[in-house]
Amino acid sequence: MPAETTSDLTRLTLRRPDDWHLHLRDGAMLRGVVDSTARHFARAIIMPNLVPPVVTAQDANAYKKRILDALPAGRRFEPLMTLYLTEGTQAEDVAAAHDSGLAKAVKLYPAGATTNSQSGVRDLEKVTGVLERMAEIGMPLCVHGEVTDPAIDIFDREAVFIETVLDPLRRRLPELRIVMEHVTTRNGVDYVRGAQRNLAATLTVHHLIINRNAILAGGIRPHYYCLPVAKREEHRLALRAAAVSGDPRFFLGTDSAPHVDPLKECACGCAGCFTAANAMGCLAHVFEQEGALDRLEAFVSLNGPAFYGLPANEETITLVRRETPTRFPAKLETGDGPVTLFDPMFPIHWDVVEE
Numbered sequence: 283m284p285a286e287t288t289s290d291l292t293r294l295t296l297r298r299p300d301d302w303h304l305h306l307r308d309g310a311m312l313r314g315v316v317d318s319t320a321r322h323f324a325r326a327i328i329m330p331n332l333v334p335p336v337v338t339a340q341d342a343n344a345y346k347k348r349i350l351d352a353l354p355a356g357r358r359f360e361p362l363m364t365l366y367l368t369e370g371t372q373a374e375d376v377a378a379a380h381d382s383g384l385a386k387a388v389k390l391y392p393a394g395a396t397t398n399s400q401s402g403v404r405d406l407e408k409v410t411g412v413l414e415r416m417a418e419i420g421m422p423l424c425v426h427g428e429v430t431d432p433a434i435d436i437f438d439r440e441a442v443f444i445e446t447v448l449d450p451l452r453r454r455l456p457e458l459r460i461v462m463e464h465v466t467t468r469n470g471v472d473y474v475r476g477a478q479r480n481l482a483a484t485l486t487v488h489h490l491i492i493n494r495n496a497i498l499a500g501g502i503r504p505h506y507y508c509l510p511v512a513k514r515e516e517h518r519l520a521l522r523a524a525a526v527s528g529d530p531r532f533f534l535g536t537d538s539a540p541h542v543d544p545l546k547e548c549a550c551g552c553a554g555c556f557t558a559a560n561a562m563g564c565l566a567h568v569f570e571q572e573g574a575l576d577r578l579e580a581f582v583s584l585n586g587p588a589f590y591g592l593p594a595n596e597e598t599i600t601l602v603r604r605e606t607p608t609r610f611p612a613k614l615e616t617g618d619g620p621v622t623l624f625d626p627m628f629p630i631h632w633d634v635v636e637e
């Protein structure tokens with residue numbers, strides 16, 4: 283059934299959304315943040331950048347159990363597991379994890395690109411066997427698309443990655459299905475639009491809302507710092523156009539990435555924005571501003587499952603637009619400490635009605 287999307291600007295019912303890029307962490311942090319996602323989203327692609335990383339099928343299976351155990355009683359949520367690609371990853375293990383349905387994707391972190399990426403890939407040649415096997419079995423590769431060369435300006439690292447790593451890889455292995463994660467540039471959007479097949483991109487909530495001024499103008503604001511770092515306004519506008527276009531190659535991956543405040547608010551703060559709790563309200567605001575509320579469902583609930591070859595969710599959620607803005611707590615208290623929630627710098631009128 284096509285979801286019944288009713289919008290009189292005060293009420294919007296959509297198929298239940300999924301998040302195609304999410305960091306849940308582990309232990310007390312996991313227990314503190316998981317329900318911020320599970321309340322609104324049916325499924326999420328779970329990033330494997332724990333310490334130590336989630337490399338093998340066995341690791342993923344154990345992590346999945348910990349996630350399910352951390353859910354409040356009665357909550358239905360399906361973690362879609364990924365495997366962290368290392369230069370020692372075994373093609374057989376990856377294929378077995380895919381065959382069993384446990385792992386939905388493999389994640390490529392160029393070593394040193396972002397949080398907990400030290401165990402990532404330095405030399406793509408070393409993982410060719412794994413990538414070839416994935417291309418054969420149709421298993422997607424989720425890519426953190428930034429080069430790590432310190433000589434390359436941080437604002438150019440995505441564009442340079444596309445030219446020097448991604449495009450050559452796609453030419454060499456055209457059957458490999460790739461998701462460019464958290465695209466932040468016009469270059470990324472254009473590259474995805476130009477691909478005939480086997481390429482899609484996730485877009486975060488925060489990159490649709492902030493540009494680099496949010497981080498740097500009028501003082502350093504660490505809660506807007508994430509990787510890939512937000513770019514110029516022209517790039518934000520390109521991302522918004524892609525998100526609201528209805529083009530099935532673009533879908534939501536929040537990249538909600540909680541870090542406790544002391545690790546953000548310090549001389550060398552961690553990268554990551556925690557958006558899980560207000561993601562849907564922020565997105566409804568953005569789509570309303572763009573006159574595209576009728577395309578929100580494609581972005582959050584339909585395009586992602588279609589790319590991953592999974593059914594869209596049958597359940598629905600309802601968003602309401604209230605005159606009085608919804609008040610979100612500024613911080614989520616977790617067993618590890620407080621985590622500041624993304625502040626979109628506008629009042630959020632849309633809220634998910636609790637079932």
Ligand code: NCD
Pocket residue numbers: 305331396397426507508509510537539540553554555
């Ligand atoms: C992520 C994290 O904290 O794990 N940080 C971020 O800024 N997005 C890692 C990542 O996805 O790059």
Ligand code: ZN
Pocket residue numbers: 303304305329537539
């Ligand atoms: Zn991420």
